[in-house]
Amino acid sequence: MLPYQNLHQAEAALGRELTVAEKLWFNYSASKPDYLLHYHNILFLVLIYSTAPLPYMFIELSRSKKIEKHKIQSKVKNSFQDMLKCYKDVMRTFIVVVGPFQLFSYPLIKLTGIRTGLPLPSGWEMFWQLIVYFLIEDYTSYWVHRLLHSNWGYEKIHHLHHEYSAPMGFAAPYAHWSEILILGVPAFLGPALVPGHITNYWLWFVLRQVEAIEIHSGYDLSWSPTKFIPFYGGAEYHDYHHYVGRRSQSNFASVFTYCDYLYGTDKGYRSHKSIILRKMEETLERNGHRREGSYNSMTSQDFKSE
Structure with a gap:
């Protein structure tokens, strides 16, 4: 107020x-009152989750050949019933876990110094805060994700998220209730360390959820504006993590690729892409053609599961 x-x-x-x-x-x-402004975040989370996956849903159900070439795991077809079931499961978790957590977290928001008053932050202030939030969340969630792939973490918690070996947009927050709370810590850490205005706090969680939905969409769309973000992983990058499943010790990062590169957890992914490229080149050579380039220049249709 x-x-x-x-x-x-x-x-x-x-x-x-x-x-x-x-x-x-x-x-x-x-x-x-300030607590009511904080509770807006619940509405934004539900609204974004209910709407952001819809374009991918329409693409999936249309079975358009022009768009189908961008599907990463082309042999997997998700039905409307599959998507609806996933949506209901996630919304149930939102109501039972996320909603109450948001309600009871208000004192912590006040403690960190996130403000609601005037003046509003400048565009540059919001931009640099969001960059910091993404970097902090990406680094911390990388290590949390690796822990969730330990034997105990996977069997007790993380296996639920990997039920979708070919992910879709609605499956982005599909996870065990405890995993949602655990991964909420890295997401909140940035605003806690670098507190800003409540409007940027809202925007941060909106963008983070949109990003999570994109990388779980199952489509590597060549016209996505995220293609211009340096070191951004994207749908193809994260799809490999789901494709391998429990055995995956690769591509743990949630947003960027630098952690996987620095700590050597992208070797399986790079090896997989190089094998696919080699097979393609062998096929093209047998047909009297030759393709130039490296695995870094591959398109999404080159990465489909066999």
């Missing part, structure tokens, strides 16, 4: 005229 009765008081306190965005924020949040 803002400590101003009207816009004039807010402008007097800041010593300047409010921006358009700040006026909108004042009109929306002035009379709302």
Whole structure:
């Protein structure tokens, strides 16, 4: 709740005229208590999870040949019933686990210093905070993910997430309830260490969920804007982790690829791609053609499971 009765008081306190965005924020949040603004995050999580996978669902159900070439595991076809069941299972976990966790985490949000008042952060401030959040979450979740692939972690917790060896968008948060809580720690660590405005806190969780849905989509779309992000793993990269399943000791990172490279946990993935490329080149040579390039230039259709 803002400590101003009207816009004039807010402008007097800041010593300047409010921006358009700040006026909108004042009109929306002035009379709302801070805990209610924090609870908005629950609505955003449900809304994004319910809508962001829909384009991939329509692509999957359309069976369009033009789009099908971008499907990573082309032999696996998910039905509408499969997707609906996954959605219901995840929503049940949201209601039973994520919702109550968000409700009871408000005191921690206040303790970290995440603010709700004026002024709003600048675009650059939000941008650099988001970069920090992604880097912190990516590094810490990498190690948590590796622990979940220990014998005990996989058998007791992580096996549920790997029920989808060919993942789809709705399966991004499909996991054991304890895994959702465990992986919530790396996601919250960035905002806790570098607290900002509640609007950037919302945006961080929205972007993180959209990213998780993309890498679980099962489609490596060549026109995705994430192709321009340095060291970004993407759907093809994470799909290999699910494709191998329990035996996977590769591609643990959630967003970027540098951790897997630095700690040598991408060797299986790179070896798999090089084998596929070699088989393709042998086939092309037998047909009187030769393909130039390395495995780094392969497209998604080159990476389909056999």
